[in-house]
Amino acid sequence: MKVLVAVKRVIDYNVKVRVKPDNTGVDLANVKMAMNPFCEIAVEEAVRLKEKGVASEIVVVSIGPKASQEQIRTALALGADRGIHVETDEEVQSLEAAKLLKAVVEKEEPKLVILGKQSIDSDNNQTGQMLAALTGMGQGTFASEVVVEGDKVNVTREVDGGLMTVALNLPAVVTTDLRLNEPRYASLPNIMKAKKKPLDNMSPADLGVDIAPRLSTLKVEAPASRQAGVKVADVAELVDKLKNEAKVI
Amino acid sequence: MSILVIAEHDNSSLKQATLNVVAAAKAIGGDIDVLVAGENCGAVAEAAAKAEGVNKVLVADNAAYGHFLGENLGELVAEVGKGYSHILAAAGTVGKDFMPRVAALLDVAQVSDIMRVESEDTFVRPIYAGNAIATVKSSDSIKVVTVRPTAFDPVAGEGGSAAVEQLDVVKDAGLSQFVNEELAKSDRPDxxxxxxxxxxxxxxxxxxxxxxxxxxxxxxxxxxxxxxxxxxxxxxxxxxxxxxxxxxxxxxxxxxxxxxxxxxxxxxxxxxxxxxxxxxxxxxxxxxxxxxxxxxxxxxxxxxxxxxxxxxx
Incomplete structure (x- = not known):
């Protein structure tokens, strides 16, 4: 079966985020960018499904500026077979991303679509669910285990009280949580091979999708910072302060 | 304005997060209805009716909602919610699962995990793991919003006397089935x-x-x-x-x-x-x-x- 994986180019997980002085956003100039960590887990899961003989082809799609091709090439080096780049320099919000992905799903007809549960820039946690709704598919969100059995996929989900398993009819959408797998690193030979794998380029207009945003960001500020407090010498002093100074116990 | 708050519960008791979300709804202003969707969830509806500031409690009691499957809740809430100006739910794993489906079915954006209400269409939310705080304005006719419960002091859970109305809307998308769950059992607080x-x-x-x-x-x-x-x-x-x-x-x-x-x-x-x-x-x-x-x-x-x-x- 064919698996479609969506990946997003975001600020690298390890980079210290700084708000721009004019409060229009976060400073991304000369900042290291990388594949969203949850998307790495999505790619890894697809590759493992292929290694198990469940997936026959992995198509990776990314929406974003020209440089997003780097993240598509990374996914190809990790084991995806071909890439689709929906190229735009405009901001693409979750609903519009879901509409673009829906158009790709209609072209590619995958049996399973795997996405990260959220991107670490906008922290929205929306696109996978929106794609599932728009395409009339079931969804296994926040997945910690994915098992394909016949025409169904069983997804174990990380929920507030613990774990919950659902069975979804295929085709279906899965969004990844942290403990689904541990992504591998790409080997140098595979990075070289990935350069020769096919990568299609298209625009939102080619897919017939209007990506005008519905939400406007009025300002972006740094969070109120917490002041470091005092160091206490021992446990007795700590308990005394909690009881008599902070009055929280 | 009219606001629909989706209750968070476990079919037997109303979770406190719902009272935090009602508080966020009060900050927006307008009539507040609460939708309780579940299975054998009458006690939850009664509890929701006592919450401060609630106008009406709508109950969708059906096996299709018993496990809060996002596909079914998404269709239900989109149907019931289309007459409201705002649809709010707690940003827990249930709300995060079904609310984007609601937004997509209504063809509107969702504002996730709000920490503050600036006005009826403008909300404050964390981005970049809380390293930046964004103020965002929605231009959609229906605002679909998930709320960070800890950012709003809960309304009183007693004292209200809202009317309870049964809905007979059954939405079973037929896309997913509940298999099992392993929930931690603990006597400690949530x-x-x-x-x-x-x-x-x-x-x-x-x-x-x-x-x-x-x-x-x-x-x-x-x-x-x-x-x-x-x-x-x-x-x-x-x-x-x-x-x-x-x-x-x-x-x-x-x-x-x-x-x-x-x-x-x-x-x-x-x-x-x-x-x-x-x-x-x-x-x-x-x-x-x-x-x-x-x-x-x-x-x-x-x-x-x-x-x-x-x-x-």
Whole structure:
């Protein structure tokens, strides 16, 4: 079966985020960018499904500026077979991303679509669910285990009280949580091979999708910072302060 | 304006998060209706009817909603919610699952995890793991919003007397089935709404050592949490994770034991009123946000803490 994986180019997980002085956003100039960590887990899961003989082809799609091709090439080096780049320099919000992905799903007809549960820039946690709704598919969100059995996929989900398993009819959408797998690193030979794998380029207009945003960001500020407090010498002093100074116990 | 709040519950009791979301709805202003969707959830509807500021409680009681499957809830809430100006739900794993489906079915954007209401169409929310705070304005006719419960003081759960109305809308999308669940059973308070939280990190070394924290927690009536490192290492289950992608907590007192304080962890607890850090590494970033820091070996400090607490509690 064919698996479609969506990946997003975001600020690298390890980079210290700084708000721009004019409060229009976060400073991304000369900042290291990388594949969203949850998307790495999505790619890894697809590759493992292929290694198990469940997936026959992995198509990776990314929406974003020209440089997003780097993240598509990374996914190809990790084991995806071909890439689709929906190229735009405009901001693409979750609903519009879901509409673009829906158009790709209609072209590619995958049996399973795997996405990260959220991107670490906008922290929205929306696109996978929106794609599932728009395409009339079931969804296994926040997945910690994915098992394909016949025409169904069983997804174990990380929920507030613990774990919950659902069975979804295929085709279906899965969004990844942290403990689904541990992504591998790409080997140098595979990075070289990935350069020769096919990568299609298209625009939102080619897919017939209007990506005008519905939400406007009025300002972006740094969070109120917490002041470091005092160091206490021992446990007795700590308990005394909690009881008599902070009055929280 | 008319606001539909989707109740969070477990079919038998209303979760406190619902009262926090009603508070967010009050901040927007307008009539507030609460939708209780579940199976055999009459007691939940009665509880919701007593909440302060609720105009009407709508009940969709059907097996299709018993396990809160996002496909079915999404269709139901989109159908019931299309007559409202706002649809609000708590940003827990249930709300995060079905609300984007509602937004997509209504062809509107969703505003996730709001911390503050600026006006009927403008909301404040964290981005970049809380390293930046964005003020966003929605141009859609229906605002679909998930709410960070800890950011809003709950309305009173008693005193109201809203009318309860049964809906006979059954939406079974037929796309998914519930198979099973493994829910943690605990007599301790719910992590997300507990007044005191004691959390352990990688420094705990193994799951057995969390018993030390549980003993301290039980003395104070506290919940027990964990850092991602402790969950990833398999010490404790995922539902205990506090952080950007786990639970967001804001208790009166947060005690971080053997937690270094990665930015993703701080994103989940830095709104706590008082933060205590116990860590043997005095350079650990957790000390930069702690009101009281104790540089000590946790295996000595935690048993001492238990003894000291026994004297004063």
């Amino acid at each position: 992590l997300a709404s507990a007044g005191i939280v004691v959390s352990g990190g990688r420094g705990m070394q193994n799951g057995d050592n969390f018993k030390m924290l549980e003993q301290v927690a039980d003395l104070m009536g506290a919940a027990v949490g964990a850092s991602r490192a402790a969950v990833d290492a398999g010490f404790v289950p995922n539902d205990m994770q506090v952080g950007q992608t786990g639970k967001i907590v804001a208790p009166q007192l947060y005690i971080a034991v053997g937690i270094s304080g990665a930015i993703q962890h701080l994103a989940g607890m830095s709104d706590s009123k008082v933060i205590v850090a116990i860590n043997k590494d005095e350079e650990a970033p957790i000390f930069q946000v702690a009101d009281y820091g104790l540089v000590a070996d946790l295996f000595e400090a935690v048993p001492q803490l238990e003894e000291e607490l026994k004297k004063v509690m």
